[in-house]
Amino acid sequence: MGLIKRILSKFGPGFITGASDDDPSGIATYTQxxxxxxxxxxxxxxxxxxxxxxxxxxxxxxxxxxxxxLTAVVRKRLPRWVLYMFVGLIVTANTINIGADLGAxxxxxxxxxxxxxxxxxxxxxxxxxxxxxxxxxxxTYARILKWFALALFSYALTLIIVTHxxxxxAASLFIPHFEFNKDFILMVVALLGTTISPYLFVWQSNEExxxxxxxxxxxxxSRRGSSKEEMRExxxxxFIGMAFSQTIMFCIVATAANAFFSHGLxxxxxxxxxxxxxxxxxxxFASLVFAIGVIGVGLMAVPVLSAxxxxxxxxxxxxxxxxxxxFRDAHGFYGVITISTLIGLLIxxxxxxxxxxxxxxxxxxxxxxxxxxxxILKLANDKKIMGKWINGWLSNTVGAFTLAVTxxxxxxxxxx
Numbered sequence: 001m002g003l004i005k006r007i008l009s010k011f012g013p014g015f016i017t018g019a020s021d022d023d024p025s026g027i028a029t030y031t032q033x034x035x036x037x038x039x040x041x042x043x044x045x046x047x048x049x050x051x052x053x054x055x056x057x058x059x060x061x062x063x064x065x066x067x068x069x070l071t072a073v074v075r076k077r078l079p080r081w082v083l084y085m086f087v088g089l090i091v092t093a094n095t096i097n098i099g100a101d102l103g104a105x106x107x108x109x110x111x112x113x114x115x116x117x118x119x120x121x122x123x124x125x126x127x128x129x130x131x132x133x134x135x136x137x138x139x140t141y142a143r144i145l146k147w148f149a150l151a152l153f154s155y156a157l158t159l160i161i162v163t164h165x166x167x168x169x170a171a172s173l174f175i176p177h178f179e180f181n182k183d184f185i186l187m188v189v190a191l192l193g194t195t196i197s198p199y200l201f202v203w204q205s206n207e208e209x210x211x212x213x214x215x216x217x218x219x220x221x222s223r224r225g226s227s228k229e230e231m232r233e234x235x236x237x238x239f240i241g242m243a244f245s246q247t248i249m250f251c252i253v254a255t256a257a258n259a260f261f262s263h264g265l266x267x268x269x270x271x272x273x274x275x276x277x278x279x280x281x282x283x284x285f286a287s288l289v290f291a292i293g294v295i296g297v298g299l300m301a302v303p304v305l306s307a308x309x310x311x312x313x314x315x316x317x318x319x320x321x322x323x324x325x326x327f328r329d330a331h332g333f334y335g336v337i338t339i340s341t342l343i344g345l346l347i348x349x350x351x352x353x354x355x356x357x358x359x360x361x362x363x364x365x366x367x368x369x370x371x372x373x374x375x376i377l378k379l380a381n382d383k384k385i386m387g388k389w390i391n392g393w394l395s396n397t398v399g400a401f402t403l404a405v406t407x408x409x410x411x412x413x414x415x416x
Contacts, residue, residue: 018241023301024104034256039172063205067223098344193366
């Protein structure tokens, strides 16, 4: 236990960002991918790693150098319509994601404790998460999120239980497969949207700022600029987080392909349905491990989703914001966290299928990702903002490639 604590202490915002990318709604998307297409899209987990790493490194660098969150920088440097588009997308998509995540967590908990009604479980999770986010200090809160991230290792364990042909998995990871049809392109766009996602841009840039504030840099002037050591640590942390995220994506897609696609189960809509379906195929233990993973990452992801929405809205309107602040000092910031979480909860009770809404939210994220990447590239190449820490040739090359891939996939989605 002591060794795990020392390892987790080395991780920062990049690791939490990567882990929160594999939230219950992401798990549902990855599970649906493996169930519907088998191992055909497994290569995308490796393909997207350098792309998401490059974009997250840029937003982390923007936060580290400017001492401000991404939305605050957008507000200062870009037109108002860009700001409002950026904030509107994040708040809408995040609220839908919160609803999907709370529903998935409640369903998963009912597999472990069948006697508790869904509504009661969803409300209990909502209250617990809000209390944690509003009343726990940032340093303690960040440590708790890292422990929740360990739940993702349950998917590696599940993969080991259900997989028999590792050679086929390895081949599918390195040999790309692509189909020019509507269903395949829709899933690719959804994968891009749930992996290279706008809320992660806001979260990491703001958490780099929160980290600096927790170290005593409480004024904007003291946070501006960055040393080589700080930049190196941020980049290492970001890559580790993104690699962790894509490793878990690989495990979930491969598990679904081996457990469901190969047995003719092509339509797994929810993470709890996936856990239940594992019982006759891999045993009750695999099902429980899968369900525990859903709950653990949900407890990490829902606060990240609500906080990133609140960061975006608060910075857009100049409100006091930050998890380091007390509730009495940032009513607007914590008010957005509370309202977005409660609306997400209500989605589960008004007849809207949050999982279907999630898939289309992921697609929406994928569709709007290209212009947002263009915004990030512009900011990261602005010497007035970044000084000597502007993009180098490698960041610009990978960033431009990411922009091209997301744009082409979006175009194909609309024309096929």
